[in-house]
Amino acid sequence: MLPQFRIGYGYDSHEFKRGIPLIIGGVTIPHNKGLGGHSDGDVLLHAVTDALLGAIAAPDIGSLFPPSDPQWKRADSTVFLREALKRVASVGYELVNLDSTLVLAAPKIGPHTAAIRERVAELCGIAEDCVGIKAKTPEGTGTDNAAIAHVMVLLQRVLSSTDDLEKEAEEDLDDILTLIGPRAT
Ligand code: MG
DSSP states (O other), X not given: OOOSEEEEEEEEEEEEEETSOEEETTEXXXXXXXXXXXXXXXXXXXXXXXXXXXXXXXXXXXXXXXXTSGGGTTOOTHHHHHHHHHHXXXXXXXXXXXXXXXXXXXXXXXXXXXXXXXXXXXXXXXXXXXXXXXXXXXXXXXXXXXXXXXXXXXXXXXXXXXXHHHHHHHHHHHHHHHHHHHHXX
């Protein structure tokens, strides 16, 4: 029987580079540098995508969208997130909530937290109060020229109809009867 809940964890890091826009959580943030990488460098959406894929034990973002494939050059990272959400739904789960921590020296994320939360909630199809966005500076880690994202997600199993519930109850009963069967004979 599929578990009722699943958790997932995602991590990503990207290096700051001049001459490209800074996009975090699907929001363009004014800054003199952006995040390099093969796609649009959205470190937060990549970590959310990997957390979702990890929760259902699917292949990770790098396996599904290889950086060596030219079609993902400067790609909009919402494409990766949508594929992960589609896979979550296809195996019978839905996202309950997510929590994230960004680690970067600059720019300050505080003024953009509300916009990022709103966009991530919209992209994930969950309420804004189910999206945690936290940011820290990389004190003592020597990663001032990078942005890092940690994300955790909780998924719950979706039961599409009462038929599913009845079928599940029957299966549970069968399991119990199998267990007690030998003693009864
Ligand atoms: Mg990435």
